Amino acid sequence: MPRNNTHNGLRINKNANQFSSIASLIGEPVRATMLWKLLEGKAYTATELAVSADVSAQSASMHLAKLITAKLLTVVRQGRHKYYRLANADVAYVLESISSLAPNDKLVTEESSHVSPNDIKYCRSCYDHLAGRVGVALTDRLEKMRIIVSAGQNFDVSPAGAKWLADLGIAVDDLKKQKRAFARKCLDWSERRYHLSGSLGASLLNKLIEMKWLRRIKNSRKVVVTSAGQERMYKLLRLSL
Amino acid sequence: MPRNNTHNGLRINKNANQFSSIASLIGEPVRATMLWKLLEGKAYTATELAVSADVSAQSASMHLAKLITAKLLTVVRQGRHKYYRLANADVAYVLESISSLAPNDKLVTEESSHVSPNDIKYCRSCYDHLAGRVGVALTDRLEKMRIIVSAGQNFDVSPAGAKWLADLGIAVDDLKKQKRAFARKCLDWSERRYHLSGSLGASLLNKLIEMKWLRRIKNSRKVVVTSAGQERMYKLLRLSL
DNA sequence: TCCACACTTAAGCGCAAGTTGAACTATCAA
DNA sequence: TTGATAGTTCAACTTGCGCTTAAGTGTGGA
Numbered sequence: 001m002p003r004n005n006t007h008n009g010l011r012i013n014k015n016a017n018q019f020s021s022i023a024s025l026i027g028e029p030v031r032a033t034m035l036w037k038l039l040e041g042k043a044y045t046a047t048e049l050a051v052s053a054d055v056s057a058q059s060a061s062m063h064l065a066k067l068i069t070a071k072l073l074t075v076v077r078q079g080r081h082k083y084y085r086l087a088n089a090d091v092a093y094v095l096e097s098i099s100s101l102a103p104n105d106k107l108v109t110e111e112s113s114h115v116s117p118n119d120i121k122y123c124r125s126c127y128d129h130l131a132g133r134v135g136v137a138l139t140d141r142l143e144k145m146r147i148i149v150s151a152g153q154n155f156d157v158s159p160a161g162a163k164w165l166a167d168l169g170i171a172v173d174d175l176k177k178q179k180r181a182f183a184r185k186c187l188d189w190s191e192r193r194y195h196l197s198g199s200l201g202a203s204l205l206n207k208l209i210e211m212k213w214l215r216r217i218k219n220s221r222k223v224v225v226t227s228a229g230q231e232r233m234y235k236l237l238r239l240s241l
Numbered sequence: 242m243p244r245n246n247t248h249n250g251l252r253i254n255k256n257a258n259q260f261s262s263i264a265s266l267i268g269e270p271v272r273a274t275m276l277w278k279l280l281e282g283k284a285y286t287a288t289e290l291a292v293s294a295d296v297s298a299q300s301a302s303m304h305l306a307k308l309i310t311a312k313l314l315t316v317v318r319q320g321r322h323k324y325y326r327l328a329n330a331d332v333a334y335v336l337e338s339i340s341s342l343a344p345n346d347k348l349v350t351e352e353s354s355h356v357s358p359n360d361i362k363y364c365r366s367c368y369d370h371l372a373g374r375v376g377v378a379l380t381d382r383l384e385k386m387r388i389i390v391s392a393g394q395n396f397d398v399s400p401a402g403a404k405w406l407a408d409l410g411i412a413v414d415d416l417k418k419q420k421r422a423f424a425r426k427c428l429d430w431s432e433r434r435y436h437l438s439g440s441l442g443a444s445l446l447n448k449l450i451e452m453k454w455l456r457r458i459k460n461s462r463k464v465v466v467t468s469a470g471q472e473r474m475y476k477l478l479r480l481s482l
Numbered sequence: 483t484c485c486a487c488a489c490t491t492a493a494g495c496g497c498a499a500g501t502t503g504a505a506c507t508a509t510c511a512a
Numbered sequence: 513t514t515g516a517t518a519g520t521t522c523a524a525c526t527t528g529c530g531c532t533t534a535a536g537t538g539t540g541g542a
Contacts, residue, residue: 016277017270018343019336024268026339030500032261033254046519059501061520071344080509080518094342095260097335098267102259103312153433187428192394194433271530287489300531302490321488321539484542491536502525509518 025070026098030055031063035086038073039095040221041128041202043083089186089197092127096189117225117241121190123214124221129201130208131188134225134241139195141237148183148196155183155196165200168207175199266311267339271296272304276327279314280336281462282369282443284324330427330438333368341430358466358482362431364455365462370442371449372429375466375482380436382478389424389437396424396437406441409448416440 026032033053038044044052050060064084067073074087086092115121115133123134130138142148147161157165162172176182178199186197196204208214213229216222225233225241233239267273274294279285285293291301305325308314315328327333356362356374364375371379383389388402398406403413417423419440427438437445449455454470457463466474466482474480 013274015340016274019277019340020268020270020273022268022342023264023273023339024270027261027263027265027268028500029258029261029265032264033257036257036260047517055500056502057519058503058521062500065520072342082519091342094335094338097338098264099256099260101263101313101332101335185433187433192426192428269530288487297531298489299491299533302488303530306490323489486539486541488539489537492534493532495530495532497530498528500525500527502523504522506521507519509516511516512514 022070022072025066025072026095028063030059031067034060034063034067034084035072035095038084038086039092039127041085041092041125043076043085045081045083049084086127088181089127089129089184093187093189096126096131100189115190120220120222123223123225125205125216125223126186126188126195126221127197128205129186129195129197130205130214130223131186131195132223133191134223135195136188136191136193137239137241138233138237141239142196145237148200150185153185154181154198155185155200157183157200170200170203170207172200175203263311263313266307266313267336269304271300272308275301275304275325276308276313276336279325279327280333280368282326282333282366284317284326286322286324290325327368330368330370330425334427334430337367337430356431361461361463364464364466366446366457366464367427367429367436367438367462369446370427370436370438371446371455371464372427372436373464374432375464376436377429377432377434378480378482379474379478382480383437386478389441391426394426395422395439396426396441398424398441411441411444411448413441416444 026035030053034049037049037052046060046064047057049064050057053060053063055063064073064075067084068075071087072091073084075082075084077083086095117123120132122132123130124132126132126135129135139148142161143150143155145161145164146158147164148155149158149161157172165172181198183196183200184198185194186201187193188195195201205214208229209216209223211229211232212226213232214223215226217224230241233241267276271294275290278290278293287301287305288298290305291298294301294304296304305314305316308325309316312328313332314325317324327336358364361373363373364371365373367373367376370376380389383402384391384396386402386405387399388405389396390399390402398413406413422439424437424441425439426435427442428434429436436442446455449470450457450464452470452473453467454473455464456467458465471482474482
């Protein structure tokens with residue numbers, strides 16, 4: 001009887017519907033597994049995702065199509081392969097925040113927020129850039145040293161900063177030409193603070209791994225700081241880890 | 242054949258499973274509607290939630306039980322009623338972040354982030370405290386005026402601040418005695434900046450509504466600044482809205 | 483004491499949503 | 513050209529999960 005077909009009721013339900021359709025899209029077990037895998041930041045083919053979620057190619061294709069139409073993923077064709085990745089860092093962020101609700105985080109008392117270097121919260125990749133305590137600390141130092149400067153929801157690179165990055169082998173001008181966002185502020189769930197994302201964040205992470213200052217942990221989003229990395233980052237950035 | 246039963250594969254899937262179960266819990270249409278309603282911050286009875294989601298009492302009971310065991314909601318009994326509310330601000334925050342993925346945000350070009358006072362992004366309640374552009378601006382002013390001071394992931398209240406709040410009718414000492422967090426930093430999705438949550442944030446919102454500086458919009462999380470509120474907040478806080 | 487109300491529990495039904503098998507397109511490599 | 517691989521589409525099937533009916537507990541008011 002009391003169907004809430006008031007004007008307000010309808011509007012609320014419209015919002016709730018959109019909200020619900022996204023959440024259930026993410027929540028379906030197979031899709032959740034795929035998204036979780038893609039959180040590493042790498043692009044995977046449909047078959048790879050099908051295998052890792054342990055379903056048939058047909059199922060995978062159907063699920064991936066849904067994620068694409070919902071704009072949660074993007075695809076690029078390469079020959080007969082299709083490479084899927086998360087649509088943007090916002091998606092990665094939402095996935096992270098959902099997982100933070102998992103009750104596995106055994107009773108985190110108010111200020112027992114001590115994060116050890118072995119903790120996934122300490123140093124991890126978020127989609128394609130560096131997050132966690134280290135990601136935030138690095139971003140902080142870059143800002144303090146005026147290599148990057150805050151600009152609304154984005155960062156920008158100072159002239160001096162561009163030179164500093166060039167010394168590291170990162171061509172800021174080239175990155176700016178890409179159509180994806182250049183240097184966005186990405187929120188870190190565990191730290192509740194900004195870190196650097198966008199093409200600059202991504203190429204910085206790549207560079208740090210290439211130089212062996214950081215090392216990815218296989219099949220995980222965890223990243224560790226090598227001893228060389230520790231030393232060099234202190235020398236270059238006064239960043240003690 | 243290639244069931245990924247490697248040690249790593251299993252660990253990844255364990256995480257993905259937890260992740261998936263939370264997301265699908267949120268995503269089910271009826272539960273999504275209930276959660277969306279609870280985002281207003283108020284507590285509702287099982288029947289109220291059943292009506293607003295347009296389902297039978299039995300169904301509602303079942304859904305609510307699931308949300309309780311997942312620690313997404315909490316309940317208190319009062320006589321023969323049970324009052325449900327979101328378990329904490331983190332839950333509210335996650336719900337908000339999910340909804341931010343909705344593609345309804347019609348093409349937000351890089352810096353067209355112009356928010357009008359009629360926009361839900363401008364001024365709204367997040368769970369039980371004030372969020373949106375106004376929430377962030379208010380928090381900023383409170384910090385600039387040293388009423389609150391940053392302390393890691395929390396805020397603290399200065400001695401002068403405690404006096405200022407007492408003049409408003411907020412007893413800081415009493416709030417600190419509560420077992421819930423006193424003054425947390427809560428991230429605002431649309432603004433990507435902090436605002437004040439915790440018991441202090443909640444009682445500040447209540448007080449502002451009580452004094453008729455703000456007014457809740459029925460059946461919505463939107464909140465509007467009254468003209469009296471505009472005037473008083475400028476006088477008291479140099480906050481122009 | 484009695485009845486109304488708020489909410490819960492259990493059993494069976496039914497449907498939406500995912501899976502499967504088969505057929506189809508497109509790319510690549512002999 | 514042929515055959516192998518990557519991915520998609522479609523229709524038939526299977527099933528998990530929410531809904532309904534029905535019965536039960538606990539609280540409050542007359």
